[in-house]
Amino acid sequence: MPAPRQTPGKGRPTPSRREREAARRRPLVPEDRKAAKAQSRDAAREQRLRAQAGLAAGDERFLGPRDRGPQRRFARDWIDSRFNLGEYLLVVAVVALFVLFFPNQNVAAYGVYVIWALMVLGIVDAVVTTGRMKKAMRARFGDVEPGVRWYAAMRAFSMRRLRLPRPQVKRGDRPA
Template identity: 55%
Template sequence: MFGRKNETPAEKPVMPAESEAAPRGGKGAPTPRRKDQEAARRRPLVPTDRKASKAAERQAAAEERLRVRRALETGDERNLPWRDRGPQKRFARDVVDARFNLGEYLMFAALVFVIASFVVPQDSTAQVYILTAFWGVFLLVFADTFWLSRQLKKRLVAKFGEVERGTVWYGSMRALQFRPLRLPKPQVKRGQYPA
């Protein structure tokens, strides 16, 4: 039961003769010495001319910022920041920019309500109306943004089949920004919905 089983010895595989095997080709060059390889890889940790190195880094960073800024103004997909790239994000931007959003004016309404609450005396009934009006505007903005997110999701599914994670949120947050201050800049006019 626990002992070895009597097995028949397996036949040894036959190895092809050296003449039948494929000829081995050499590298064509001797292996470099380790010392030479390490010397070739060695670089100084600190550049010899630190001022020039810093100036070159600053220049490269400034050029990169300028490229990104131009892309944000023109909508050039290659140089946009990662959060704004992709066909679904572009589509979401175009849908949001084509419609009138109540959320664009939420900050202006909030500023008006704050100023009105300072001007109107604290103990008057007008304060109650001001606060009620502010919450009414806030609820209208919330309802408009909720409606936008539902419509945006429906349009994205119809066009792309599935929605990338975060695209609907991206569009909803864009709807809360004042249109002239949005980045990337709007590429469509109001009412010009993407196909």
């Protein structure tokens, strides 16, 4: 009968619980609290600046869940490559708001008509644009995620220079 094998030792004694706890022990509060707080604040600021730059550049790692994915990127590029009536709705609404305060009621009424006309035209433009976008997405991706049309329509109604993530394509360019 063969002799039972013995596992080799690790070459040092097993540390006691007291030794392990002493090795792990750290102070709860740093020695210089003011310097630690300043260092933490600087690190957080650096992280925020990196995230902000990544978001502006459209880097997927820094995008929120709403903006992630190839279909959302395609929708952003599709909207950004076109002229949309909706992006001027806010500007015209503010101008028309001032017109509403004119003493002449006819001018105020025309201001209301302009706001309504632009809203209707903007909605029709968004529906037509997102319908075409969905058709192109079906050709490229097959199945289209739910909510992509709404995402694209809301982007079409925001002013181009205020959009986040920033537009990656110029007007007139084809989306990638």
